Amino acid sequence: MGTNQATLEHVIAEYWPRMVRAAAGYERNPALADELAQEMAFEVWRALAKFEQQSALNTYVYRVIHNVAVDHIRRATRRHETALESEVLDDCGVGPDAALQQTQQKQQLMQAIQRLPLSLRQVTLLRLEDLSDREIAAVLGLTETNVAVRLTRARQQLATLMAE
Template sequence: MSIAVSPDESALPPDADRRYLLAVDLLGGALNRLAAGYEANPAEREDLLQEIHLQLWRSLSGFDGRCSLRSWVYRVAHNVAADHVGRAMRRPTVSLELADLDDTTASVHAHEEDLLDRITLTQLYALLYRLGPIDRQVMLLYLEGESAAVTAEVCGLSPGAVATRIHRLKAMLGQMLKEGVTP
């Protein structure tokens, strides 16, 4: 079943199931990337994504339109992800693996550009995992192309504070990538 996506979020259907389908149509890819930004382990990432979808579906019955659907979805997703990180920190430490690069090195010549993109993305995610929860949330929303106003609404910061954080974090992450800092 496909729902026509209206750019006007005030035209949302009143039914929570339809809202959920609309939210997934609008932001499904962003939720996948958000989960990857919070969880390095593929199996754990899938669990996190399922939990995000479950909590999003549950929460939409309480959505009253005081904020945009986009802000609501991001807020729920980031809260679930932050809880996930908190639970993970209480578990015994597991080493961070960088996306099975050994399996892909055999085909470097055939897929060199793809591999370089994957390595860069893996490095970026590894650096994002080092950030605190608020900084990670701000950077993930920035990478999704969200405005400072939307990010501020989701994170509970002012737009100016968001812009300042983004500037500081971009400089810090750029320097870490330049220096080859790894997890």
């Protein structure tokens, strides 16, 4: 990929909101989630120089984001850190009561997602980014069938966690 500065900036700007959401899905502490998103952006920027268009750009970028997130979790596990609070998601522009309720529901969902095992959390977060089973499979190096099974298990566990 002929990666000039403008191309790099465009790709980072386009994928930045997705990196922020992914980071929030992997890290509960807002400050650490922000650092993780920045690390994701940096690694995507570095990796774009090596992009040989053997896959879709979308798949390639998500693969980098996924790898950074997994490395982050490994580092956090080694340090025995526990995450503190989930990040408050953006307000949808509704009334204060409805906005509060939506924010609480989003927080509960994100907390439930964060409680999923990593293998289920990964497919769930990628699905929330509107990736297809095929794209998720390419990002994670799985079969489409395995992705579908993991998504089903994730939905079942999320339903249980949300009911608690």
